[in-house]
Amino acid sequence: MSKTCIIGIGIHPFGRTDGMTGLDMGVAAVRSALGDAGVEWRDMRFAYGGSDAAGNADTMVSRLGLTGIEFINVKNGCATGGSALMAGAAAIASGKADLGIAVGFDKHPRGAFDPKPAEWGLPDWYGETGLMLTTQFFAMKIQRYMQRFGISAETLGRVAEKSFRNGALADHAWRRTPVDLDTIMNAQMVSDPLTKYMFCSPAEGAVALVLASEDKARRMGVPIIRLESAVMRTRPAGSFEVFAPSVDIGGGTATATRTASHAAFEEAGIGPEDIDVAQLQDTEAGAEIMHMAENGFCADGEQEQWLAEGRTEIDGALPVNTDGGCIACGEPIGASGLRQVYENVTQLRGAGGARQVPGDPKLAYSHVYGAPGVSAVTILSR
């Protein structure tokens, strides 16, 4: 069974690009990834990808070339990119193909994300009474977490401050101006305890990754960045997830993230202590805090000290969200998970420039989370 290598990466900058459709950005990302790998569209044996709200990925064949390629549209919420990557890795592992591409893109207007209850198996009143908001869920999850494990509001502020500082160093980020802690803490409250600077926003962007079998990558003589694991999981029993009108008594500890993370580490044969750089879903600042523990990097409550000591900074013991994460890049749903992998490949190649993690990182981790309780994790090695 061949491991999958990522031999080319391409991104269309996140944020807002007037005059370009999501599909335009997807095509641009594919061309950029092909160029990075030094291969042609006609060399691709498969393409898997999609968007949540910006159209059918497979229509891009009319722009990239009618080679008859197997192109499967993926639509899996926040795990769209991760699912496309997993499908690609499965095609390579099976021996069916040795070269292909995964792509994710999206284009959400300001204030997008207005889910309809029926599409999530929920009654209309749940939306009518103002309970169906992801912002509320994240606020309530971190509210309880802060009380249980002694996390301060200032620690939430420090996460957002780091995001903007790192985003300022990333060409593909949207928010590229540092924001100081006082401004973050004193900004308009959105859903207590989270202020407006602590949330990510709906955005636009696209990412593509050229995938090859290890044999193929070696024959091509390109640097070997190996996909050690790619795991996607749905919510376990007793979890507390987005869009849940009720939670089991005693619930809230098990999460889709914990399940996916555990399986990913097992598949890779390593542990959290081995990871050199991590991109963790930061829909808002509290999510980054909680996901540090849910992915096994620290115990519940230790984040208070970690943030105070700067341990998740670019030059810290475990750099987290080195390109500013969702808070600085925004969240184009279909592209967000692949952006994390793009950033990890950049770091493993030592190509991070001003945001490069020091010490020659060898193992990189990425994690996405989304409604209605799904999580996707990847581990890359060099």
Add this chain to the structure above:
Amino acid sequence: MTRPIADGILTDEHPPRLVGGQDRETGRIVFPMPSGHEGERFDPVPLAREGTIWTWTIQRFPPKSPPYAGPQPFEPFAVAYVELPGQVIVESRLTGFDFADLACGLPVTLTTLPFGETEDGDPIHTYAFGPAQ
């Protein structure tokens, strides 16, 4: 006469209770009572009126309409998950609290809240939890 925002969400008694669904095989309780085919393996079960705040937040900006159909002009409102001991933790609006007093563990009691009217002009109410009585 005021009507609940959805059929089957509250009992007909006064004061009403929320109606959950109990899985016949496992005994697990969910809220609301699942409808249609999904509801076939559940029995409706009235839920406790008294509970404690499991977690909470304030909805400070108007949710998008649709689906939101709350009173205009918009006023920020508190939301919580309320633990009903031995049954289930339910998501709900809160009413009658100063936002500054909210905390996990606070005791609460089920009440109802006026929530607009039907096309025929009949008042609608939804459920909410208020300070313990």
